[in-house]
Amino acid sequence: MLMAVTVLRLGHRPQRDKRVTTHCALVARAFGARELVYSGERDKKFEETVKGVVESWGGPFTVKYTKSWRSFLKSFKGKKVQLTMYGLPLEEAPVPKGNLLVVVGSTKVPPEVYGLVDLNVAVGGQPHSEIAALAVYLYRIHGLKKRFTGAKIRVVPSEKGKKTVASKG
Amino acid sequence: MLMAVTVLRLGHRPQRDKRVTTHCALVARAFGARELVYSGERDKKFEETVKGVVESWGGPFTVKYTKSWRSFLKSFKGKKVQLTMYGLPLEEAPVPKGNLLVVVGSTKVPPEVYGLVDLNVAVGGQPHSEIAALAVYLYRIHGLKKRFTGAKIRVVPSEKGKKTVASKG
Numbered sequence: 001m002l003m004a005v006t007v008l009r010l011g012h013r014p015q016r017d018k019r020v021t022t023h024c025a026l027v028a029r030a031f032g033a034r035e036l037v038y039s040g041e042r043d044k045k046f047e048e049t050v051k052g053v054v055e056s057w058g059g060p061f062t063v064k065y066t067k068s069w070r071s072f073l074k075s076f077k078g079k080k081v082q083l084t085m086y087g088l089p090l091e092e093a094p095v096p097k098g099n100l101l102v103v104v105g106s107t108k109v110p111p112e113v114y115g116l117v118d119l120n121v122a123v124g125g126q127p128h129s130e131i132a133a134l135a136v137y138l139y140r141i142h143g144l145k146k147r148f149t150g151a152k153i154r155v156v157p158s159e160k161g162k163k164t165v166a167s168k169g
Numbered sequence: 170m171l172m173a174v175t176v177l178r179l180g181h182r183p184q185r186d187k188r189v190t191t192h193c194a195l196v197a198r199a200f201g202a203r204e205l206v207y208s209g210e211r212d213k214k215f216e217e218t219v220k221g222v223v224e225s226w227g228g229p230f231t232v233k234y235t236k237s238w239r240s241f242l243k244s245f246k247g248k249k250v251q252l253t254m255y256g257l258p259l260e261e262a263p264v265p266k267g268n269l270l271v272v273v274g275s276t277k278v279p280p281e282v283y284g285l286v287d288l289n290v291a292v293g294g295q296p297h298s299e300i301a302a303l304a305v306y307l308y309r310i311h312g313l314k315k316r317f318t319g320a321k322i323r324v325v326p327s328e329k330g331k332k333t334v335a336s337k338g
Contacts, residue, residue: 016188019185019188019189020188020189020192023189023298023300023301026295026296026297026298027297027298027301029295029297030293030295030296030297030301031293031297031301053296057295057296084331085324086324086326086327086330086331086332086333087326087327087328088326088327088328090313092326111330111331114329114330114331115329115330119328120327120328122324122326123304123313124199124313124314125323125324126199126226126313126314126317126324127195127199127222128192128195128196128198128199128304129196129300129304131192131298131300131301131304132192132196132199132200132300132301132303132304133304134301135292135297135298135302135304135305136304136305136308139305139308144259144292144293144295145293145295148295154294155254155291155294155295157255157256157257157258157261157294158255158256158257158289160283160284160289161255161280161283161284162253162283163255
């Protein structure tokens with residue numbers, strides 16, 4: 001699919017959210033988003049972690065920090081979807097076309113966000129995980145990304161055990 | 170579907186994994202597993218968190234601790250699937266029937282696990298997140314769970330904003 005997907009992760013707190021935000025970024029990459037933009041506190045360690053994965057496993061995929069999620073969200077050209085347990089059921093929500101921004105919050109999402117997006121979508125109206133919601137949503141509209149460029153390594157699928165080979169990029 | 174799904178989470182470390190394991194448990198519940206069993210270090214705070222969600226949002230869903238993942242895995246009656254980026258692609262893996270154990274690791278999975286399960290399945294052969302892998306796998310074989318019993322609260326889906334009502338259970 002030609003859709004260009006950006007993920008916006010709100011309210012990152014390095015101490016508390018490092019792993020969860022890292023999972024969000026790696027999910028975004030694996031399911032075909034081209035970048036993750038995050039707000040909250042800047043976290044260079046998180047950025048380095050993702051950069052390291054892209055260097056080994058390929059891209060294109062970038063992580064960017066924004067001081068103002070509000071102006072980023074407002075100025076984004078394309079459809080804007082927030083994933084929230086309070087939104088419309090995934091199965092009933094229309095699938096956007098063209099450029100897409102997928103917003104995922106941390107614990108407290110500013111109420112304003114619900115109105116600034118075009119659509120609020122629930123991957124089940126139950127409390128679970130923004131990582132899971134992002135994965136299932138992107139899987140449904142986009143599928144797993146199959147081709148990565150510049151990879152140094154790739155997995156050879158196997159029934160038992162772990163097998164990797166050097167990638168030709 | 171009548172399949173009874175148990176999730177086995179390996180190697181929990183309370184300090185480091187609290188949120189990731191909690192996300193795994195909430196995903197397991199939301200996508201229709203009936204229980205999560207975890208090994209590593211016992212973590213009563215994590216157990217209480219999940220119990221609190223079940224009390225408010227319904228079940229049935231339980232969390233149990235096992236001292237020996239090995240004997241739990243060996244004695245499980247049913248198919249055993251590990252989710253790992255090194256496994257067979259999701260799209261090519263057969264869908265198990267009947268009782269199912271889905272194994273998700275933390276950083277270091279003992280090599281023995283790959284041989285003890287019936288099938289190793291990759292939700293994409295890329296590094297991302299055990300939470301995401303669990304969600305997409307359960308979504309594919311099972312779908313979102315629609316009915317929860319004993320819930321005190323439920324979401325009323327809305328296009329904008331957050332709406333909940335008291336549930337009749």
